[in-house]
Amino acid sequence: MNNKSKKAVRTVSGYFILTVLAVLFMFPLYWFFLNSLKNYEQFFLYPPKFWVWPLRFANYLEAYRYPSLQFGQMLKNSVIITALSVIGTVLSSTIVAYGFSRIKWRGRDQVFVLVILTMIIPTEVVLTPLYSIYSKLHLLDTWIPIIAPFFFARPFYTFMIRQSMMGIPMEMDESAEIDGCNVWQRLLYVILPQVKPALLAAMIMAMQDQWNNYLEPLIFINSNSKQTISVGLTFFSGMYNIQWNLVFAAAVIVAMPILVIFIFLQKYFIQGIVVSGVKG
Amino acid sequence: MSKWSRKEKKQLKTGILMISPWLVGGIGFTLIPLLLAFGMSMTNYSFFSKPKFIGFENYITMFTKDPLIWKSLGVTFIYAIVAIPLQLIFGFLLANLLNQNLKGIVVFRTIFYIPCLIVVVSSSLLWRQMLDTDFGIFNYILSWLGMGKISWLSQTATIIASAVLISLWQSGKMIIINLSGLQGIPTSLYEAADLDGCSKLRQVYYITLPLMTPVLFMNLIIGLIGAFKTFSSFKLLTNGGPNNASLVYMLHLYNNAFVNYQLGYANAMSILLFVIVGILTIWLFRSSAKWVFYGGE
Numbered sequence: 001m002n003n004k005s006k007k008a009v010r011t012v013s014g015y016f017i018l019t020v021l022a023v024l025f026m027f028p029l030y031w032f033f034l035n036s037l038k039n040y041e042q043f044f045l046y047p048p049k050f051w052v053w054p055l056r057f058a059n060y061l062e063a064y065r066y067p068s069l070q071f072g073q074m075l076k077n078s079v080i081i082t083a084l085s086v087i088g089t090v091l092s093s094t095i096v097a098y099g100f101s102r103i104k105w106r107g108r109d110q111v112f113v114l115v116i117l118t119m120i121i122p123t124e125v126v127l128t129p130l131y132s133i134y135s136k137l138h139l140l141d142t143w144i145p146i147i148a149p150f151f152f153a154r155p156f157y158t159f160m161i162r163q164s165m166m167g168i169p170m171e172m173d174e175s176a177e178i179d180g181c182n183v184w185q186r187l188l189y190v191i192l193p194q195v196k197p198a199l200l201a202a203m204i205m206a207m208q209d210q211w212n213n214y215l216e217p218l219i220f221i222n223s224n225s226k227q228t229i230s231v232g233l234t235f236f237s238g239m240y241n242i243q244w245n246l247v248f249a250a251a252v253i254v255a256m257p258i259l260v261i262f263i264f265l266q267k268y269f270i271q272g273i274v275v276s277g278v279k280g
Numbered sequence: 281m282s283k284w285s286r287k288e289k290k291q292l293k294t295g296i297l298m299i300s301p302w303l304v305g306g307i308g309f310t311l312i313p314l315l316l317a318f319g320m321s322m323t324n325y326s327f328f329s330k331p332k333f334i335g336f337e338n339y340i341t342m343f344t345k346d347p348l349i350w351k352s353l354g355v356t357f358i359y360a361i362v363a364i365p366l367q368l369i370f371g372f373l374l375a376n377l378l379n380q381n382l383k384g385i386v387v388f389r390t391i392f393y394i395p396c397l398i399v400v401v402s403s404s405l406l407w408r409q410m411l412d413t414d415f416g417i418f419n420y421i422l423s424w425l426g427m428g429k430i431s432w433l434s435q436t437a438t439i440i441a442s443a444v445l446i447s448l449w450q451s452g453k454m455i456i457i458n459l460s461g462l463q464g465i466p467t468s469l470y471e472a473a474d475l476d477g478c479s480k481l482r483q484v485y486y487i488t489l490p491l492m493t494p495v496l497f498m499n500l501i502i503g504l505i506g507a508f509k510t511f512s513s514f515k516l517l518t519n520g521g522p523n524n525a526s527l528v529y530m531l532h533l534y535n536n537a538f539v540n541y542q543l544g545y546a547n548a549m550s551i552l553l554f555v556i557v558g559i560l561t562i563w564l565f566r567s568s569a570k571w572v573f574y575g576g577e
Binding site: 025115125155208231237244258 | 317401512
């Protein structure tokens with residue numbers, strides 16, 4: 001076989017394997033959306049139907065307006081909590097990453113090892129003591145326990161942004177300094193424009209983590225009016241006589257905002273994650 | 281201190297100022313709670329009564345009187361042993377497929393990432409419905425292959441298998457981290473190998489794999505921690521049941537802390553989790569000297 005036909009075979013087999021896997025990956029998603037458009041009885045058909053007609057779009061409205069659930073309120077809570085967390089990540093993780101990468105100070109790299117160490121300690125380990133602390137401070141049943149950590153440079157996002165900042169040649173800071181830029185101006189005009197992809201990646205991941213956060217709201221928030229939609233979905237599925245079609249419609253509504261945002265930003269996402277050269 | 285130049289001192293001040301959010305966060309959200317957890321693990325604190333110092337009694341109870349500790353540690357270990365290697369291998373192979381220079385590859389990358397955007401409550405709900413014994417699509421498809429109905433969520437082995445399957449479906453983050461690592465490998469290395477007539481498979485083994493060991497190592501650490509703190513999917517799939525068959529460690533901890541309000545005991549459990557994850561991580565870091573390759577060393 002000559003080189004050209006070899007390459008063609010490789011391309012075709014590449015597409016083939018990817019397509020098969022993509023179909024496997026997409027099927028549960030398809031099922032997810034289909035479930036949200038079924039009627040109640042169709043959940044108990046055997047064999048299950050791979051396609052239903054007519055599609056029941058009313059599910060979405062009925063789920064949203066479901067009495068005594070405050071779906072809209074919880075959705076709004078999640079949007080605010082997530083937005084604040086993303087803002088907190090950008091503000092705190094950027095500055096901390098900057099201090100760990102572009103400013104030379106004694107002991108910097110030794111201290112950075114500690115950042116990696118805290119990355120290794122799971123939040124789950126300190127959940128019970130945090131619960132007691134928040135209870136003493138009367139912060140239970142508020143959003144503070146859920147949002148606050150994002151304003152104090154969570155290690156993973158900080159690590160990602162720092163890795164990206166490390167890749168910029170030091171000459172850029174130096175020449176900006178000669179031009180009369182102070183440290184903050186250098187961050188704003190020299191460094192930030194170059195780490196945009198990493199910043200976006202950190203934002204997407206922070207958004208995803210907070211939108212998906214289940215354990216912390218479950219523990220720290222009691223009132224339904226303050227609860228996030230992620231936990232709120234379980235109220236739906238935990239009810240007596242579960243209305244499966246409405247539960248799935250609600251789940252699809254919850255999935256939509258993040259799916260739309262991701263699809264808009266995805267082209268920046270992959271290039272933004274820099275992990276090579278991880279040194280402990 | 282006198283040796284330090286004025287500039288050095290100023291740099292140090294700026295540096296510390298900049299990292300102060302992390303410093304405050306690390307102390308407030310990690311260090312103090314960790315110390316507090318250790319302190320409270322020596323008490324019988326139960327949220328309704330004043331804590332009383334009881335020494336190591338919680339730890340003794342844990343190791344001698346609470347069979348569910350061992351049960352939950354067992355479930356968690358099995359889950360970790362099955363899930364971590366599969367996640368690593370799967371993430372690495374898929375990332376290699378997604379790193380090909382093909383038209384429309386971005387669409388594929390998006391497709392494999394999307395499942396991990398679905399919140400855990402929804403994905404557990406979806407899989408519970410798909411794995412349903414009587415009406416689930418899973419058993420229906422298996423029936424084409426002539427297999428009988430399996431009650432997936434009724435015993436330890438199949439529950440863990442289901443949870444691993446879901447975690448693979450939602451392993452987008454790991455795939456992306458692998459992919460970004462792959463993109464950091466200079467293409468000149470592959471071109472040289474091509475000229476030498478080295479096959480693609482051999483290139484993966486002799487070029488990609490060694491250069492990817494730092495990324496694989498990072499994924500291994502993330503996977504290890506992820507496996508030991510796993511909670512939500514088990515809570516939502518089976519809530520530890522039936523008969524504690526799928527009681528993972530964090531779920532047992534959660535039940536003790538927030539269902540039974542045995543906070544002293546739950547703190548002792550937190551400390552044990554910390555110690556286990558710590559020992560395993562240190563062990564991995566030690567072993568990494570042997571197999572993780574850092575360029576330029």
